[in-house]
Amino acid sequence: MATPWNSRGLLLLHELRMRGTVSAVAAARSYSASTVSHQLQQLEREVGLPLLEPEGRGLRLTAAGEAVARHAAQLLAAEEALRGELAALAPDAAPLRIAALQTSARTLIPRMLDALRDALPALRVEVIVTPPEHGLFETEAGGFDLAMAEQYPGHTRPHRAGLDRELLGRDPIRFAAGPASGIASLSDAREAAWVMEPEGTAARAWAVQQCRAAGFEPDIRYEATDLSAHLRLIAAGHAVGLIPGLAVAADEAEPRLVDLPGSPHREIFTSTRVSAQRLPGLRIARDALAEAFRSLPET
Numbered sequence: 001m002a003t004p005w006n007s008r009g010l011l012l013l014h015e016l017r018m019r020g021t022v023s024a025v026a027a028a029r030s031y032s033a034s035t036v037s038h039q040l041q042q043l044e045r046e047v048g049l050p051l052l053e054p055e056g057r058g059l060r061l062t063a064a065g066e067a068v069a070r071h072a073a074q075l076l077a078a079e080e081a082l083r084g085e086l087a088a089l090a091p092d093a094a095p096l097r098i099a100a101l102q103t104s105a106r107t108l109i110p111r112m113l114d115a116l117r118d119a120l121p122a123l124r125v126e127v128i129v130t131p132p133e134h135g136l137f138e139t140e141a142g143g144f145d146l147a148m149a150e151q152y153p154g155h156t157r158p159h160r161a162g163l164d165r166e167l168l169g170r171d172p173i174r175f176a177a178g179p180a181s182g183i184a185s186l187s188d189a190r191e192a193a194w195v196m197e198p199e200g201t202a203a204r205a206w207a208v209q210q211c212r213a214a215g216f217e218p219d220i221r222y223e224a225t226d227l228s229a230h231l232r233l234i235a236a237g238h239a240v241g242l243i244p245g246l247a248v249a250a251d252e253a254e255p256r257l258v259d260l261p262g263s264p265h266r267e268i269f270t271s272t273r274v275s276a277q278r279l280p281g282l283r284i285a286r287d288a289l290a291e292a293f294r295s296l297p298e299t
Contacts, residue, residue, distance in 0.1 A: 009043030010072035012036055013051065013061075017069040018141050021058055028141065043068075076142075077162065077275035095124040096281045099135030099147040101268070103227055106250040108148075108168075108292040115288035116281050123281050131201065131225065136160060136271060145276050146285060150244075150266045152206035163271045166286060169293040170265040171244045176230075176255040178237030185258055190216035195230045195239040198223050203266075207242045210260070231255060249296050268293065 015025040022040075026033045044051045051065035061069060083094075096116070100109055109127055116125050130138075132149035139147040140160045150171070151157045159165070177183040183192055194211075196218070197203040211218040222239055224230060227247035233239040235253035244266055248257065270286050277283075 005043060005046045005068075006039070007075075009039045009046070010068070010075060012039050013043060013065065013069050014072040014076060015141065016040070016052075016059070017061055017066070017073075028143065073162070077273070080142075080273065080275040081278065083279075094279075095126050096146070096279060096285065097144045098125065098127045098285065099132075099139060099144040100127050100129050101132065101148045101150065101246075102129050102225060103244065103246040103250055104148055104268075104289075105129050107246060107296060108289050111292035111295075112285050112288040115284055115291075119284050120281050125281065125285075132157075133201070136163070139163060139271055139273065142273070145279055146270055146272045146282060148268065148270055148289070150202070150268050152202050152266050153264045154209075155202045155206050157202070160271070162273050162275065164274055164277070166270050166290075168268040168270060168290050171246045171268055172263065172265045173242055173244050173260065174257040175240070175260055176234045176243040176257055177240045178234055179254070179256050181237045181240070181256075183240055184256070186210065186214050186260060189218075189240045190214075192219065192240045193221040193238065194218040195222035195224065195233050195241045196220050197225055197227075201225075210242060227251075228253075246296070 012025055012029070015028060016022065016036075019025050019028060022033050022036050025031075026036045029036070040052065047064065047068060049064040050062050051068060052059045053062050113125060113127075116123060128144075132147065135144060135147035136149055136157070137160075138144050140163055148168075149157060152173075175186045175189070177189070177192075181192075183189050189211075194207075196207050208218060222230075222233055227243065228251050230239070230241050230243060231247060231251045231253035234241055234243070234255040242260075243255070243257070246268070270289060272282060
């Protein structure tokens with residue numbers, strides 16, 4: 001009978017395929033780089049074929065390495081599905097880890113935590129507010145069990161292998177300016193100072209496109225991931241911006257809000273690994289988030 005391949009080596013090969021470098025795998029798993037390399041070398045000896053080959057200063061998977069990594073992903077998904085089934089018998093055995101949108105922290109997350117506490121008081125729930133790009137990647141990689149994310153009109157997010165997607169709702173986006181600024185519409189804002197999210201985010205790309213479609217390049221003087229900071233700058237008359245309704249519902253600042261042409265909206269959704277769908281509390285968390293979103297006042 002053939003000797004089974006070591007499960008840790010399979011896990012690390014799967015991680016290397018996703019993360020790209022040994023150092024990134026080591027950081028994600030809290031191992032040293034030498035430990036990761038040793039485990040991968042051991043797996044290579046067990047398989048009997050080269051799994052990795054040099055590429056510049058790093059490594060890439062060979063054809064055999066890609067095949068073994070795909071096999072590892074299937075094994076890990078099957079194991080996680082079984083763990084979810086067993087965890088239902090002891091729901092306090094492992095935490096439920098959730099990546100949340102910043103705009104949900106004051107509006108949706110408390111309602112979700114209430115529902116989980118009432119249904120599963122022994123379940124440990126961990127919530128980290130993080131950009132959706134990071135939350136989705138780490139959910140696919142196993143760092144989170146559930147991620148909240150958004151996508152803007154014309155800027156759809158890639159569908160990641162092994163992740164499902166459930167729509168929470170549609171969040172209207174409006175032009176926002178200070179009440180005393182004298183700026184009443186997007187077309188009036190060509191000379192204004194703008195606040196936007198950092199470069200590389202879907203929100204930033206979409207906002208810049210709206211300005212260009214209106215015939216001007218925005219003067220972006222302020223950047224922040226925290227939309228509460230956007231609202232405070234706008235309400236004080238220091239900037240203008242494009243603000244989703246969920247952010248307005250979560251803050252006391254009162255800017256002037258103006259509908260945009262076509263009444264655009266962003267879609268808010270949750271994603272989890274298909275193999276993790278039976279984890280205790282996950283269905284409750286998704287349903288509570290959806291109910292909290294539906295109950296928000298119109299902004």
